[in-house]
Amino acid sequence: MEPLPMALLFIVPFLLLLGLVSRLRRKPFPPGPKGLPIIGNMMMMDQLTHRGLAKLANKYGGIFHMKMGYLHMVAVSNPDMARQVLQVQDNIFSNRPATIAISYLTYDRADMAFAHYGPFWRQMRKLCVMKLFSRKRAESWESVRDEVDSMVRTVSANTGKSINVGELIFNLTKNIIYRAAFGSSSQEGQDEFIGILQEFSKLFGAFNIADFIPWLTWVDPQGLNNRLKNARQALDKFIDTIIDEHIQKRNNKNNVSDDVDTDMVDDLLAFYSEEAKVNESEDLQNAIRLTRENIKAIIMFTFKGKQGNEEEGDKG
Numbered sequence: 001m002e003p004l005p006m007a008l009l010f011i012v013p014f015l016l017l018l019g020l021v022s023r024l025r026r027k028p029f030p031p032g033p034k035g036l037p038i039i040g041n042m043m044m045m046d047q048l049t050h051r052g053l054a055k056l057a058n059k060y061g062g063i064f065h066m067k068m069g070y071l072h073m074v075a076v077s078n079p080d081m082a083r084q085v086l087q088v089q090d091n092i093f094s095n096r097p098a099t100i101a102i103s104y105l106t107y108d109r110a111d112m113a114f115a116h117y118g119p120f121w122r123q124m125r126k127l128c129v130m131k132l133f134s135r136k137r138a139e140s141w142e143s144v145r146d147e148v149d150s151m152v153r154t155v156s157a158n159t160g161k162s163i164n165v166g167e168l169i170f171n172l173t174k175n176i177i178y179r180a181a182f183g184s185s186s187q188e189g190q191d192e193f194i195g196i197l198q199e200f201s202k203l204f205g206a207f208n209i210a211d212f213i214p215w216l217t218w219v220d221p222q223g224l225n226n227r228l229k230n231a232r233q234a235l236d237k238f239i240d241t242i243i244d245e246h247i248q249k250r251n252n253k254n255n256v257s258d259d260v261d262t263d264m265v266d267d268l269l270a271f272y273s274e275e276a277k278v279n280e281s282e283d284l285q286n287a288i289r290l291t292r293e294n295i296k297a298i299i300m301f302t303f304k305g306k307q308g309n310e311e312e313g314d315k316g
Contacts, residue, residue, distance in 0.1 A: 032065035100211055183262075
C-alpha cells in the first residue's frame, strides 16, 4: 500500500507545475467556460450542438473560447465577426482541421477537400473544374445514358407495381459514378468499394482521445489504430489494381487521353507523376503532377460525398 502515496508525491507536483506553466504561456483568448486541468472543457462535449453553442454564446458573447484537451477552439456567432472569418479574412481561416483519422486516410491531406489553401489547392480545383467535372466531360460519359436507360427499363417492367424510387436513384447514382470513375460496371467491385468507404465513414466520425491529448495515443480501446491501417491497406489494394490496369491500357493505347470512353482514372493519370509539382506560371498540363496518393484521395472523396448524401437520406 506504500508505493501509491509515494507515486502521488511525484505526480501531484508535476500536474501543478504543468498547470502553472500552461497559465504563464497562455495566450489572450476570448472569454469562455473554465475547464479542468489537462482535459479542459472536454466534459462539455455533449453540449456542442447548435442549441448548446447558442446558450454558451448568450452567456459568454458572440465569440468565446473553449479548450478541448490540448486544442483551443473559438466559436463565432456574432454576424459581424462571422463575416470577418468567412469573407473578409477567409484566406486565413480557410484551412480545414483534420483529425488523426482524416490525415491518415487522406494520405496526409493529398485530396482537395482537406488540402491547405495554396498553389496546390488552386491547381487541384482548376483540374476538377476544367477536366474532371466539366460540362463537356460529363456529356461524353456514355455510362450516364446507359444507366438511365437501364433504370427506365426497370421502371417500365414494374408498371402497376410499387417501386422504391429512392433505392433506384441511389443505385443509378452509384452505378454512374463507379463507371465514370473506373470504366467498369462490376457489381462485385462496387460492393467491395462501398464497403471500404463505409469503414472510412465510421473511422472519420469515431472519437479518438489522441486528437485532443496527443500523448495518449496508446489509449486505444476501440482498436482505431489497427482499423485505420487495415482500411487504408484495403483502399490501396483496390485502387492500385485499377490504376495499374489503366496504366497498362495507356501503354497499349497511345491516344487513350483522346478517347471519349476515358474515365476519371484516365483523366487523372494524364497528370500522374512519382512526385507532385506545382508551378502556376505554366499551363494546367505542366503545372500540376499527381501522385498515386492524390489520385486515391480524389477518387475516395468523390465517392465519399455521394455516400454521405445517401446516409443523410437514410436518416431522413
